[in-house]
Amino acid sequence: MTNTATEINSSTGVSEAATPSVTNTDTAATASPPATITFADFGLDPKIQKAVLEQGYNTPTPIQAQSIPHVLAGSDLMGAAQTGTGKTAAFVLPIIQKILRHASNSASPARHPIRALVLTPTRELAVQVAENAASYSKHTDLRAAVVYGGVDMKEQVGILRNGVEILIATPGRLLDHIGSKVANLSQVEILVLDEADRMLDMGFLPDLQRIIDLIPAQRQTLLFSATFSPEIKKLAQSYLRTPVTVEVARQNAAADTVKQVVHMVSSADKQRAIVKVLEARTRAGLSRQCIIFTNSRLGCAKLSRALERDGIKAGAIHGDKSQGERTLTLDAFKSGAIEALVATDVAARGLDIPDMPCVINHELPYNAEDFIHRIGRTGRAGSKGDAIALVDASEKRLLDDIEKLMKRKLDVKPLPEGAPSASRPSSSSYGSAPAKMSDPFFYKPYEPSASTASATDPAKPEEKKVGITPAKPAVGALLGGFKKK
Numbered sequence: 505m506t507n508t509a510t511e512i513n514s515s516t517g518v519s520e521a522a523t524p525s526v527t528n529t530d531t532a533a534t535a536s537p538p539a540t541i542t543f544a545d546f547g548l549d550p551k552i553q554k555a556v557l558e559q560g561y562n563t564p565t566p567i568q569a570q571s572i573p574h575v576l577a578g579s580d581l582m583g584a585a586q587t588g589t590g591k592t593a594a595f596v597l598p599i600i601q602k603i604l605r606h607a608s609n610s611a612s613p614a615r616h617p618i619r620a621l622v623l624t625p626t627r628e629l630a631v632q633v634a635e636n637a638a639s640y641s642k643h644t645d646l647r648a649a650v651v652y653g654g655v656d657m658k659e660q661v662g663i664l665r666n667g668v669e670i671l672i673a674t675p676g677r678l679l680d681h682i683g684s685k686v687a688n689l690s691q692v693e694i695l696v697l698d699e700a701d702r703m704l705d706m707g708f709l710p711d712l713q714r715i716i717d718l719i720p721a722q723r724q725t726l727l728f729s730a731t732f733s734p735e736i737k738k739l740a741q742s743y744l745r746t747p748v749t750v751e752v753a754r755q756n757a758a759a760d761t762v763k764q765v766v767h768m769v770s771s772a773d774k775q776r777a778i779v780k781v782l783e784a785r786t787r788a789g790l791s792r793q794c795i796i797f798t799n800s801r802l803g804c805a806k807l808s809r810a811l812e813r814d815g816i817k818a819g820a821i822h823g824d825k826s827q828g829e830r831t832l833t834l835d836a837f838k839s840g841a842i843e844a845l846v847a848t849d850v851a852a853r854g855l856d857i858p859d860m861p862c863v864i865n866h867e868l869p870y871n872a873e874d875f876i877h878r879i880g881r882t883g884r885a886g887s888k889g890d891a892i893a894l895v896d897a898s899e900k901r902l903l904d905d906i907e908k909l910m911k912r913k914l915d916v917k918p919l920p921e922g923a924p925s926a927s928r929p930s931s932s933s934y935g936s937a938p939a940k941m942s943d944p945f946f947y948k949p950y951e952p953s954a955s956t957a958s959a960t961d962p963a964k965p966e967e968k969k970v971g972i973t974p975a976k977p978a979v980g981a982l983l984g985g986f987k988k989k
Contacts, residue, residue, distance in 0.1 A: 546572050548601050551643040556597070559639060565590035566752040572598050575726060580747040582700075582740060583728040589752070591728045592636045595622075595696050600641050603669055603693065607645040616647055616667025617691040621719065623675055623712070625702040627652040627827065628834075633698060634672045646670060651687075653677050654827025661686050675703075675711040682718065689718045700727035700740065701873060716743065733873070762883035764891045766903070766916045771896045774866055775807060777919055779814050781864065781892060782844070784920030790890075792816070793837075794862035796846045797878045799869065807866060808846040818844040849874050857881065865893040868902040872909040 542563055543556050556562075564572065567585040574581050575598035585591055599620045608615040622637075624630045634650035641648055648670040649663045657677075664671075664686045671678075671687070681687040695716070697703045703712060725743050732740075741747075769777045782792045796811075798804045801822040808820035819833040819842040837845045838857060849869060860882045869875050882889025893914070895903055907913055 541569055543597075546576065546597075546601075548597065549604055549644075552597060552600055552604075552640060555640045555643055556593075561593075565594075567591055567750065568594045568597070570750045570752055571595070574748045574750070575599070575724075576601060578724055580725045580744040581727070582732065582737070582744065582747050582749045583726070584732050584749075584751040585728075591698070592633055593640070595698075595726050595728060596633065596636050596640055599670065599694055599696070600637070600644065600646060603646065604644060606669060609645045613665060613667035616669055618671045618687065618689060619669045619691060620671070620694040620696070621689060621692050621715075622670070622672040622696040622698055623678075623703055623715070624672065624698045625674065625708065626699075627654065627674060627830075629699060630672050630674055637670050637672065641670070648672070651677055651681065652827075654830070675708060675715060679711055679714060682715075689715070690720065692719045692723060694724045694726065695719055696726045696728065697743075698728050699877075700729040701732060702729075761888045762879055762891050763888070764879065764893070764914050766893045766895050766914045767919045768916060769894045769896065769919065771898070774894045774896070775810050775814075777894055778811065778844075778864060778866065779816065780920050782816060785862065791861040792843045793840070793860070794844055794864050795860065795878075795881050796844055796864045796866050797869070798846060798848060799867045801848055803867070804846050804848050808844075811844055811846070816844050817842050818846055820846045822848040849878070859887050860889060862890045862892065865891075868893060868895060868899045868906065870902065872902070872905040875906045876910070 540563065543553055543561065546564075548556075566589070567583060568590050571581060571583050571594040575595060583591060583594060603619040606619055610616075622630075622633055624633060630650050630652045634648060637648040647666075647668040649660075649668040650672040651660055651664070652674045653676070661681070661684075664681060678687060682689070697712075702708070725745075725747075727740055727744070727747075767777065767781075778796065782794070786792055796807065798807055801824050804820050804822045805824075808818045811818040819836060821830050821833050825833070833842065833845070836842045846866075863879050863882045865875070865878060869878065879891035882891060893903075903914070
């Protein structure tokens, strides 16, 4: 089974190949879209076009221009593009168009069965997709809802029982509702796996398979993500029939609008380095607003509190926070009341904050693909952004994996003037004693090998406590809701 992909520069929309082509397994077809097209060229219903224009959009992004015609034609599809390039609208718009024939103003739940199901790995991404679905379908009689965890189930049960045509969900609690006979997938016509690389991770695969077994075999399946490894592509073929593959930018790459830089900083100095980086941005007339990524929930919370003590308005978002707490923190960040949003990878996918100026990796992620999703929070929709990585010597293997995936070397530059260097010790922000490299807050991502580890290493018990060995994401109790205005 051979698929070739169209490669289009995400910022210019100009094909990087001599002839743009999109090929499926049965028929090789060359698609050469006009130099300038609008959403009206897709033949969308006027009600959908009106909603799109109200959102301020007229010209589709490359992923939209290449994907929407194939989705409208009924093809299964794998779409790869960097985060922030419009993947959500690339499937939401044609889905609304395709199921619009089922729209009904009847109050009967029987007239509103689930026609399209979108599965996402995180609550935040689910909410983002639901907001798009509601915005683009608001002039129609279609209903959209989202289910995820962290909120009372009762409200969501009521929404599902009233009937919805477009359901966006995280897998675990969707299965709970299916088991409670609240959600029925027997009339689903279109299945979407958003951020498919994570959805097809082995941690999600059993629940995913259970859901797919409940959907009619005669369906259209769409997979969208910023990254598709060869293994994931192979696995995805079991869900797709003669799929079209659309790849509108170099695979496993960040947007060209993101300026990336690496600062070599010892683990004990990283918190002070963040302060200095933000001070330098202020002196340069740049915004201090940023998302700072950490690898553990404990480290996330501690770093947020430490930055607060340094005079930086900070907030934390991680898996131990309730949905209400996460929503309040995100709202405060979007309003500017919080300057630094410290987050685990729960926020790496799905956070869509326009014009986000900066992302800082306090620690490199264990999974190289997650690095791309993290820095994809900046430089979105054509705007420019900075992605800064603070890298300890112990993270060299992780940096190598990232550069191998991205097929490029990242620029290593000295810290801003006055910031701590990787070789110069600093005093701890958490007490009067000097910081140690074994400080459990700034733990190293790799434990020493058995041949070199000290039996009395005081950091090892704490490293295990904070989860030094990354576990697969737990697919737990997830349910939330979204009502169309």
